[in-house]
Amino acid sequence: MRKTARDVINEVAKRHGLGYADMMSIHRGHRISHPRQEAMFECYVQCPHLSYPAIARAFGGMDHTTVIHGIKKHCERIGVTYASVRRTTAYYKATEERNCRIGFIPHSAAEYRQMARL
Numbered sequence: 001m002r003k004t005a006r007d008v009i010n011e012v013a014k015r016h017g018l019g020y021a022d023m024m025s026i027h028r029g030h031r032i033s034h035p036r037q038e039a040m041f042e043c044y045v046q047c048p049h050l051s052y053p054a055i056a057r058a059f060g061g062m063d064h065t066t067v068i069h070g071i072k073k074h075c076e077r078i079g080v081t082y083a084s085v086r087r088t089t090a091y092y093k094a095t096e097e098r099n100c101r102i103g104f105i106p107h108s109a110a111e112y113r114q115m116a117r118l
Contacts, residue, residue, distance in 0.1 A: 005043045005050060005058030012039040024060045034077070037070035044071050045085065048093040 006020075013023045016035040023036050036059070043055045044067075052064035059067070075082045 002049060003046050005047055005055060008042045008046055009039045009058065012042055034074075037074045040067050040070035041074040041085075045089060048089055 009023050010020055012035055013020055016038075018032065018035055022032055023039055025032060027033070040055060040059065043050060043058065044052075047055075050058070052067050055067045056062040056064045071085070072082045075085055
């Protein structure tokens, strides 16, 4: 079953001792904005079926460029490049679409490589 943005937001909020309402608030303090940006990043990575505008809607109707900014800022904090995250996510989006067409769900790196050959 696919994860929803709300599931991811709740997971991140719980990890940081916050509530869902805190993540949806307009507060810009680091105590809330950093976990919010982390949740945007996690939504982008864990929910490859969601576009930037869909993620923005999940955060209460933000602009999609706010989501892109949040993902980039979180990438800086964890020491990865935004480009590498985009490449990896694009790969997962493509494989997810292919999996849906052929009815195959990979569970290991070997199965991903096998699927890529199909």
